[in-house]
Amino acid sequence: QQQVKQSPQSLIVQKGGISIINCAYENTAFDYFPWYQQFPGKGPALLIAIRPDVSEKKEGRFTISFNKSAKQFSLHIMDSQPGDSATYFCAASGGSQGNLIFGKGTKLSVKP
């Protein structure tokens, strides 16, 4: 059973555009929702994270929007740059599930 569903699988955006990646979760006990960024040949690295007591968190060009009632959260990348081209993973943890549960990832390509 997939506990964190991520979409789309791949995304192509023009430079300067907005990239949006969505995730949905099932376990209401989850209380920590991070996004990881992975470049080819590298391990994932934490990009930004949110807890369910806030609806939005912004760090530079990256914003997480969180909808607790819908059990959904999304990553917005403003003014997307070619250097943002990477695979992005959403994840969740909390409750009895202390480990991170990852979505399947979104491969983002930002075209110059």
Place this chain on the structure above:
Amino acid sequence: NAGVTQTPKFRILKIGQSMTLQCAQDMNHNYMYWYRQDPGMGLKLIYYSVGAGITDKGEVPNGYNVSRSTTEDFPLRLELAAPSQTSVYFCASSSIGQGAMRAFFGQGTRLTVV
């Protein structure tokens, strides 16, 4: 700062061979994890450890074993390698004391079983 170090980076195994993937962290983290990453499938947890001497199964433990004799090291053992174990393996560590499950990942080991 080294962070999480994995060795080797690449390895080709023949079916039925065994090997150990090494993982070491220098951040004094209590929690350590092994994930495998297959194309389009995200990261799946193989085993994890909440401290020295304590290990537990994740989502996909079959065909693997782990041990945690020290805080720093968390090796993953593959016995009787099978083609289904061809994957990229990532070791990670975290400290729940930081208030969140922020995991730091190693660079990965790309394993091919032929």
